Amino acid sequence: MIAFIVLLYAVFMTTLVIFGLGLRVGIFPGEAPFAVTVIPAIFGASVIVIALSMAFLPADFERRLARWGEGTHRRVARVARALATVPASVASGVRTAIKLIRERHWGVLGAVAWWGFDIATLWASFHAFGGEGIPTFPVIVVAYFIGQLGNLLPLPGGIGGVDGGMIGALIAFGVPGGLAVVSVLVYRGFSFWLPTIPGIIAYLQLRRTVAKWRAERQEPKRLATSV
Numbered sequence: 001m002i003a004f005i006v007l008l009y010a011v012f013m014t015t016l017v018i019f020g021l022g023l024r025v026g027i028f029p030g031e032a033p034f035a036v037t038v039i040p041a042i043f044g045a046s047v048i049v050i051a052l053s054m055a056f057l058p059a060d061f062e063r064r065l066a067r068w069g070e071g072t073h074r075r076v077a078r079v080a081r082a083l084a085t086v087p088a089s090v091a092s093g094v095r096t097a098i099k100l101i102r103e104r105h106w107g108v109l110g111a112v113a114w115w116g117f118d119i120a121t122l123w124a125s126f127h128a129f130g131g132e133g134i135p136t137f138p139v140i141v142v143a144y145f146i147g148q149l150g151n152l153l154p155l156p157g158g159i160g161g162v163d164g165g166m167i168g169a170l171i172a173f174g175v176p177g178g179l180a181v182v183s184v185l186v187y188r189g190f191s192f193w194l195p196t197i198p199g200i201i202a203y204l205q206l207r208r209t210v211a212k213w214r215a216e217r218q219e220p221k222r223l224a225t226s227v
Contacts (some may be wrong), residue, residue, distance in 0.1 A: 002093025003100065006051060007111045011095065012145060016021045017117070019142045028138035040146055044118030046148035055098060057091040089116045119144050120168075121191050125183040147184075164189055 003059055020041030025030040100108055122144055126134045135143070144210025155161045170180035 003096035006093050006097040011111045013047045016040045019138050020068050030136035030139040036169050036172045044222045054091045055094040089150035122187040125187040129182050130179050133179050135175050
């Protein structure tokens with residue numbers, strides 16, 4: 001699961017670096033304010049460096065930290081064991097992700113497709129409502145990923161944070177405010193709200209399925225107890 005997240009967000013951060021700097025130095029067409037090109041690129045590069053550095057943690061890091069905790073107070077040892085699982089799990093996930101990329105596993109392309117199709121929805125929304133004010137595709141890409149950082153805010157589903165982040169970034173790029181608002185809201189309607197309906201139905205069905213699995217596992221135990 002961590003390897004999946006690493007692969008997915010590796011595309012996120014790499015895109016911030018490439019498109020942010022590309023806009024700033026003029027490789028890609030479009031407005032290039034420092035605050036919405038270079039700063040996001042620095043953020044993306046920093047996350048990439050931190051993630052890659054995790055891969056150098058020794059495979060037995062968790063065991064080493066737990067062993068160190070054994071010679072301390074019992075509570076300290078318990079906290080050390082709990083904290084050790086986080087970097088150890090992340091390091092394992094990063095190494096697995098790197099291995100999949102080196103092996104050129106075709107499934108890795110799914111991470112690119114996931115972001116690509118979602119950005120295409122935002123791009124289509126602009127072309128549905130825009131005219132001369134439609135931003136270039138690189139601008140849409142950077143504004144999209146800046147908006148996704150709104151998921152870091154303590155809001156359910158990033159509601160409000162993602163929308164506001166995208167709209168603010170687009171306006172900073174010089175996109176007319178009205179066009180930015182309507183395009184982002186329509187994009188969110190198709191990309192976020194519309195899938196929520198079948199998602200809720202699938203969630204309820206999954207709960208019933210899991211309950212059935214639990215009942216099937218408990219049935220042999222009941223029979224053994226009655227015997």
